[in-house]
Amino acid sequence: MPDLEDGHEKLEAAGDQLRALPLDARAERVEAILAELDRANSPLRTQLDAGLPETTGFGGENLGRGLALAFGRWREEGVGPLLRSELGGAVDPERCPRTTAVIAAGAIPMPTIEAMLMPLLLGSTVRIRPAQRDPITAGLLRAGISALDPLLGACLEVVEFERGDTRALTRFLAADAVVASGSDASIATIRQRLPPGTRFAGYGHRLSVAVVGAAPSPETLAGLALDLTLWDQLGCLSPVAVFALSHADDWADGLAMALANQADVPRGEVPLEAAAALRHERSAAEIRQAAGEPVRVLAGEDWTVVREADAAWRPCPLYRFIRVVPVSDAAHLATALIPVREHLSSVGFAPGFEEMTARLAPRRARLGTMQTPGLDWNHDGIGTLRPLLTDIPAGLESGR
Template sequence: MSNLTIQWPDANAEQVEAAKGRLDVARRRLVARSPDGILSVLGTVLDQWRNPASKWRQRFMGEFPALSGFSPEIVSAGLDLALEHWTGDALAEAVRAELDSGRRSPSHRVAPFSMTSVLLAGAIPMPSLLACLLPLCVQSPVLVKSASRDPITPNLLAGSIAEVDPELGRCMEVVSFPGSDRESLERFLAAECVVASGSDETIREINQRVRPSQRFVAYGHKLSIAVVRGAGCSDDKLPGIADALALDVALWDQLGCLSPVCIFVVGDDARGATGRLSHALADALAREQSARPRGEVDAEVAAVIRHEREEARMRAANGAEIVLRESEGSHWTVVGETDATWRPNPLHRFVRVHPVPGFDELPDALTPVVRNLSSVALAGFDDDLEKLDATRVELSRLGVPRLCPAGRLQAPPIGWHHDGLPVVLPLTRFSSFESSGP
């Protein structure tokens, strides 16, 4: 008697394939809809998420903090700040600013992709919200793989869209499968357009799997910093600067690409201002811990924080003029450094403050991180707008995508050029019509 082996289909892969089939059916209605009508629906959805009293926001607050590890106070404050200006009108303006010229031209047509697969990463909800909404803005149905640390945001978003407009709700499907499930991943990545966020290693792996004929929009590892003008750290200005920077550090526990990993104090009196700012920032982070507590960390992270604290303490004992301020636990740490040398940062509200004696030295100080910079917060320039303009120009020449005031790092406008890319242009394509004449 021969042995009979039955190969059961991969349940996750079949889930992905079924979702793709439903999206293919929904696409036929989506492409026939008015782009302005779609934007109106998505604007209504955004307004619901912006409203703390809405059903969807309440459900999110009830589920997300415990799963993500963020305190409820941090989640509430982070959403309030980030979504403050993410209105329906702002979304429509951002999309139209990029697409209207093509839509209005008789010789061009915006041609949506038949499907967009979006691979989410991380635990911060705003990037996930936007990544899921944008393909719909350009009439492409969206297949979403939720992040392991945040399966809540895309599923609640899909539910909120379906409640406002069931037909449009059928144009978003959310799937979940382990990263090790290669068959499911291959089927997921078969869409005409693929959007992925994650580590540089993840981006390289996906890039090897997509075909040259596909559109691949990638968002890899990024980080942010702050640049403070030393001469602007006067006694009357310092508390406000410290409070703004502490908010940037504390929100989302310093774990997002918009969180500042360090602060550079530049120009006249850089070393003296570094010490003063370090103390003021420590006091501000202590207040943040009382108002918006940091989430708990595992033993490995706590050990890394202890190691970096001890390393700074040892350097100070050997004569280095280092400022070390720390909470009783691992909740926050400030290290005022003696120079601009890049050092490891364990995050979770651990921040280094570096002196840079001259503005002409800032590009060299940024060399280790400049290719991974997402945003730079600027402070201390109120009484020297000429220096502010010069600093903006220099940082833009270095390729920094976004410059903003301190205290606003975690609140980019909805139309910001993430990693220097347009908002929706990478998610669509254009057809051009040529006449036979000259």
């Protein structure tokens, strides 16, 4: 892995070549990479499938299914919707960054891939520090892209430096644009360290919920179970609670059954901290049940459904732990979400609840699709390309 000081000139030269291409051409090249990622037996995909279970702790089946669903949608839709929704289909080259620094976080590979590929659309080179919990995706992607498209590959660089090395961090952040994921405290710290004028996309702590109402159908239950099991709930897009406007017991029972049917996608490795939190929350629910509250705990070997008695917000330890929370109406739902309102990323909805969920979060999605957003999703209300641009409009570069 190159040192922070290495490779500047090569990267700059590659960036110049990339920027010489029109937006359409850059988009086509990025879409070719998306197609390769979606091709089940491509070398790049094979390496991700093989390497990620060990480094991220996800089960191979879960990982395979997650990648297939995400890449399938990316390839199918391409980057056109993103370019249209965030750039209006065209962009002034003067507004685009020449260099983008990415600080990745989390165990799920998609945000890393997205953060590496999307700045290329703007003609920007990308230097990325991989996530602690996913140290391989960035390197595999760069190597795979280099084999397919040497120019794009030359625009990417993976760097590593000690966590806590503030000098290295400061040097790393010396880019036109910075994309960072992490805890709110980390995002705030990075923001403070940015040189003046640096464009910044900071994606902090986020969580998602689902909203349901009418009696559950097998399809909606299967969709909700998929949203829950995919990536073992470690994605910001996975629901941590299901708010039921009616039939809470039916949803709890049905979801428990649907989760039990996910045995072919076993849960991955559970860190000790998470196992302690799981045991803690399950026991806390059990003692409330013992105290006479109408709480029910439904659990299997690797999943837990707690049918709550009230709408108080309670912790979710993740790893396939979900609370089914009864709410009486839209106002009650909005009140129940107040403690997490500013952290909401997505709201999943059952059929008939599109309108009620319209303004609860930056994104809403049908059950079963919560974890597979298109590239044009309103990423945490910030967007993906928009925050990388300067605000000064000049001439436009045509695109799709």
